[in-house]
Protein backbone atom coordinates (compact mmCIF):
# COMPACT_ATOMS: atom_id res chain seq x y z
CA UNK A 1 0.00 0.00 0.00
CA UNK A 2 0.97 3.65 -0.17
CA UNK A 3 1.62 5.80 2.89
CA UNK A 4 3.96 8.62 3.88
CA UNK A 5 6.03 6.98 6.63
CA UNK A 6 8.73 9.65 6.88
CA UNK A 7 6.60 12.78 6.70
CA UNK A 8 8.19 14.35 3.61
CA UNK A 9 4.86 14.62 1.82
CA UNK A 10 5.74 11.88 -0.67
CA UNK A 11 3.78 8.65 -0.58
CA UNK A 12 6.03 5.65 0.08
CA UNK A 13 5.49 1.99 -0.80
CA UNK A 14 4.72 -0.18 2.21
CA UNK A 15 4.54 -3.94 1.88
CA UNK A 16 3.67 -6.57 4.44
CA UNK A 17 5.99 -9.44 3.64
CA UNK A 18 6.83 -12.63 5.48
CA UNK A 19 9.62 -10.90 7.37
CA UNK A 20 7.53 -7.89 8.35
CA UNK A 21 6.95 -4.35 7.15
CA UNK A 22 9.07 -3.38 4.16
CA UNK A 23 9.31 0.21 2.95
CA UNK A 24 10.51 1.79 -0.27
CA UNK A 25 10.75 5.52 0.24
CA UNK A 26 9.60 7.82 -2.53
CA UNK A 27 12.26 10.16 -3.87
CA UNK A 28 9.77 12.04 -6.00
CA UNK A 29 11.17 10.50 -9.16
CA UNK A 30 11.44 6.88 -8.00
CA UNK A 31 11.71 4.69 -4.94
CA UNK A 32 14.56 3.46 -2.79
CA UNK A 33 15.33 -0.22 -2.47
CA UNK A 34 12.91 -1.82 0.01
CA UNK A 35 14.15 -2.22 3.55
CA UNK A 36 12.70 -3.86 6.62
CA UNK A 37 11.22 -1.25 8.96
CA UNK A 38 9.65 -3.62 11.48
CA UNK A 39 10.01 -7.36 12.02
CA UNK A 40 6.33 -7.56 12.87
CA UNK A 41 3.00 -7.80 11.07
CA UNK A 42 4.51 -10.44 8.76
CA UNK A 43 3.43 -13.94 7.87
CA UNK A 44 6.57 -15.64 9.19
CA UNK A 45 6.42 -17.03 12.72
CA UNK A 46 9.11 -14.63 13.96
CA UNK A 47 7.13 -11.72 12.52
CA UNK A 48 3.90 -12.70 14.21
CA UNK A 49 2.26 -15.19 11.82
CA UNK A 50 -0.12 -12.56 10.55
CA UNK A 51 -2.50 -14.08 7.99
CA UNK A 52 -3.72 -12.17 4.95
CA UNK A 53 -7.50 -12.11 4.94
CA UNK A 54 -7.73 -12.71 8.69
CA UNK A 55 -5.59 -9.98 10.25
CA UNK A 56 -6.11 -6.61 8.52
CA UNK A 57 -3.17 -4.25 8.59
CA UNK A 58 -3.29 -0.68 7.42
CA UNK A 59 -1.44 2.60 7.60
CA UNK A 60 -2.75 5.48 9.67
CA UNK A 61 -1.47 8.59 11.41
CA UNK A 62 -2.93 7.85 14.81
CA UNK A 63 -1.05 10.56 16.72
CA UNK A 64 -1.32 13.38 14.19
CA UNK A 65 2.42 13.87 13.67
CA UNK A 66 2.15 13.55 9.89
CA UNK A 67 3.83 10.13 9.75
CA UNK A 68 1.77 7.12 8.76
CA UNK A 69 2.20 4.21 11.14
CA UNK A 70 0.79 0.71 11.22
CA UNK A 71 -2.49 -0.40 12.73
CA UNK A 72 -3.09 -4.14 12.77
CA UNK A 73 -6.14 -6.02 13.91
CA UNK A 74 -4.96 -9.36 15.22
CA UNK A 75 -6.91 -12.00 17.03
CA UNK A 76 -5.48 -10.76 20.33
CA UNK A 77 -6.38 -7.14 19.87
CA UNK A 78 -5.43 -3.98 18.06
CA UNK A 79 -1.74 -3.34 17.50
CA UNK A 80 -0.36 0.11 16.76
CA UNK A 81 3.14 1.09 15.70
CA UNK A 82 4.07 4.75 15.50
CA UNK A 83 6.40 5.73 12.64
CA UNK A 84 9.55 7.62 13.58
CA UNK A 85 10.55 8.34 9.99
CA UNK A 86 13.55 6.06 9.47
CA UNK A 87 14.24 2.36 8.92
CA UNK A 88 13.57 0.47 12.10
CA UNK A 89 11.45 3.41 13.13
CA UNK A 90 8.14 1.70 13.58
CA UNK A 91 7.79 1.70 17.32
CA UNK A 92 5.13 -0.38 18.95
CA UNK A 93 2.67 1.33 21.19
CA UNK A 94 0.03 -0.18 23.37
CA UNK A 95 -3.42 0.85 22.30
CA UNK A 96 -6.03 1.02 24.99
CA UNK A 97 -9.52 -0.07 24.18
CA UNK A 98 -10.56 -2.17 21.21
CA UNK A 99 -8.74 -5.07 22.82
CA UNK A 100 -5.62 -3.90 24.59
CA UNK A 101 -2.54 -6.05 24.29
CA UNK A 102 0.83 -6.16 25.94
CA UNK A 103 3.79 -4.73 24.10
CA UNK A 104 5.45 -8.11 24.58
CA UNK A 105 2.67 -9.69 22.54
CA UNK A 106 3.16 -7.42 19.53
CA UNK A 107 4.30 -10.27 17.34
CA UNK A 108 1.54 -12.66 18.36
CA UNK A 109 -1.76 -11.62 16.79
CA UNK A 110 -3.64 -14.68 17.95
Ligand SMILES: [Ca+2]
Nearest residue numbers: 004006008010
Ligand atom coordinates in the same frame (compact mmCIF):
# COMPACT_ATOMS: atom_id res chain seq x y z
CA1 LIG B 1 7.56 9.75 2.29
